[in-house]
Amino acid sequence: MAFEYAPAPESRAVVDIAPSYGLFIDGEFRDASDGKVFKTLSPSSEEVLSEVAQGSAEDVDAAVKAARKAFEKWSALPGAERAKYLFRIARIIQERSRELAVLETLDNGKPIRETRDADLPLVAAHFFYYAGWADKLDHAGYGPNPKALGVAGQVIPWNFPLLMLAWKIAPALATGNTVVLKPAETTPLSALFFADICRQAGLPKGVVNIVTGDGSTGAALVEHPGVDKVAFTGSTAVGKAIARSVAGTDKKLTLELGGKGANIVFDDAPIDQAVEGIVNGIFFNQGQVCCAGSRLLVQESIQDELLDALKRRLSTLRLGDPLDKNTDIGAINSAEQLARIKALADSGEAEGAERWAPACELPSAGYWFAPTLFLNVTQAHRIAREEIFGPVLSVLTFRTPAEAVAKANNSQYGLSAGIWTEKGSRILSVANSLRAGVVWANTFNKFDPTSPFGGYKESGFGREGGRHGLEAYLDV
Numbered sequence: 434m435a436f437e438y439a440p441a442p443e444s445r446a447v448v449d450i451a452p453s454y455g456l457f458i459d460g461e462f463r464d465a466s467d468g469k470v471f472k473t474l475s476p477s478s479e480e481v482l483s484e485v486a487q488g489s490a491e492d493v494d495a496a497v498k499a500a501r502k503a504f505e506k507w508s509a510l511p512g513a514e515r516a517k518y519l520f521r522i523a524r525i526i527q528e529r530s531r532e533l534a535v536l537e538t539l540d541n542g543k544p545i546r547e548t549r550d551a552d553l554p555l556v557a558a559h560f561f562y563y564a565g566w567a568d569k570l571d572h573a574g575y576g577p578n579p580k581a582l583g584v585a586g587q588v589i590p591w592n593f594p595l596l597m598l599a600w601k602i603a604p605a606l607a608t609g610n611t612v613v614l615k616p617a618e619t620t621p622l623s624a625l626f627f628a629d630i631c632r633q634a635g636l637p638k639g640v641v642n643i644v645t646g647d648g649s650t651g652a653a654l655v656e657h658p659g660v661d662k663v664a665f666t667g668s669t670a671v672g673k674a675i676a677r678s679v680a681g682t683d684k685k686l687t688l689e690l691g692g693k694g695a696n697i698v699f700d701d702a703p704i705d706q707a708v709e710g711i712v713n714g715i716f717f718n719q720g721q722v723c724c725a726g727s728r729l730l731v732q733e734s735i736q737d738e739l740l741d742a743l744k745r746r747l748s749t750l751r752l753g754d755p756l757d758k759n760t761d762i763g764a765i766n767s768a769e770q771l772a773r774i775k776a777l778a779d780s781g782e783a784e785g786a787e788r789w790a791p792a793c794e795l796p797s798a799g800y801w802f803a804p805t806l807f808l809n810v811t812q813a814h815r816i817a818r819e820e821i822f823g824p825v826l827s828v829l830t831f832r833t834p835a836e837a838v839a840k841a842n843n844s845q846y847g848l849s850a851g852i853w854t855e856k857g858s859r860i861l862s863v864a865n866s867l868r869a870g871v872v873w874a875n876t877f878n879k880f881d882p883t884s885p886f887g888g889y890k891e892s893g894f895g896r897e898g899g900r901h902g903l904e905a906y907l908d909v
């Protein structure tokens with residue numbers, strides 16, 4: 434692993450971060466009602482990037498009222514008119530994508546190569562895709578004149594801050610809803626830049642409101658009686674608490690929660706291609722991906738060959754400055770998340786799995802974790818059962834396809850899986866037996882706005898993306 438830092442060519446000078454930001458309510462930035470603020474920092478350097486308003490219950494109330502007021506006109510606009518705003522937002526995102534990519538990398542810690550080549554193109558694509566639906570809702574298969582639900586309260590996590598915002602806001606606006614969105618406490622900045630883009634696009638006041646804050650701000654939003662629809666992405670624990678708080682109300686709810694994806698490699702798989710897919714499956718975004726391929730299931734007969742190739746490949750990954758275009762592994766998003774990853778990795782060793790990582794020197798400032806493999810993992814180990822949400826791969830073996838399916842399905846989660854084989858018939862039969870919302874064949878972590886995404890079991894319910902993603906925001 435190489436650790437000589439080239440000076441970051443994607444200079445942070447392309448983004449102008451203000452020393453402080455307010456809440457975006459009714460088309461204006463304003464301070465929190467009680468004047469409270471919190472700091473957001475760069476996880477790769479621990480440098481404070483900005484101070485952000487901490488939204489109170491009173492602020493959430495003001496945002497929901499603004500969204501309610503805006504709803505009447507927004508939902509009554511012809512779909513083609515709403516589409517114009519969404520297309521405009523999509524184009525501005527494309528125009529400002531370099532600035533947004535650098536901003537996201539600074540606030541989140543993920544490599545610029547990912548924000549530039551994956552996050553930002555997908556964000557724009559999502560707005561373009563749902564802009565295209567806005568005037569075709571009568572043809573979406575939900576009968577004539579499907580109606581918007583009203584005010585959507587949306588709570589998102591820190592792992593794909595702008596992309597999760599796009600997944601939530603684009604379909605909500607296309608279908609005529611208005612929104613109040615709460616970004617994660619550690620990554621509020623791209624949502625606030627998005628608020629500025631809404632102003633730039635001339636979006637009517639109150640259609641999009643951004644209330645920054647911590648979990649208490651999220652709870653105030655979810656519990657607000659003026660919210661008609663709650664959309665949440667985050668941990669299964671918080672998702673369960675939200676489901677309880679929404680129970681007994683007439684709020685609609687969709688939950689996108691955790692995962693423990695199985696990446697299954699059969700003995701006829703092309704090894705080099707599979708190794709790239711395994712690396713992409715678990716080390717993309719430092720493994721902080723709900724659908725990460727965090728369990729490798731490898732057929733016993735090719736175990737040695739595959740693991741040798743995988744170790745060689747891991748030794749070439751570059752960890753370091755996320756603004757360097759050559760960086761493969763960036764920083765972990767927060768000190769809390771790093772502590773969670775360390776604790777679970779320690780449990781792997783304590784329970785008897787064999788830990789392996791390439792020779793690796795971690796930067797002294799910031800939050801870092803070396804790409805790590807665990808061998809000789811059993812299904813009982815915590816690292817095989819619990820979501821680590823970090824760059825840690827648990828390796829298990831199997832002999833037959835039936836055993837692979839049984840092990841893959843032996844999880845409280847059911848979000849994603851991958852299959853590596855040359856046999857098309859095997860892809861179809863294994864995919865049909867997997868209880869996973871998304872199954873990739875001979876690839877991993879491929880996203881497209883036209884494809885529905887979501888889970889089974891404790892990974893949540895409801896689908897985002899594609900035509901199915903409209904249903905979550907329509908009274909059908």
Ligand code: TAP
Binds near residue numbers: 655
């Ligand atoms: P959470 O703690 O669940 O946070 C997610 C969001 O909910 C954040 O905005 C958070 O605010 C807010 N929140 C916290 N407590 C709340 C409450 N009681 N009521 C309402 N909102 C509340 O998760 P995290 O630590 O940010 O993210 C890691 C976890 O999220 C992982 O387990 C991962 O699996 C899951 N995740 C799942 C997906 C999908 S698509 N299934 C995607 C990303 C992440 P603060 O940030 O201020 O705490």
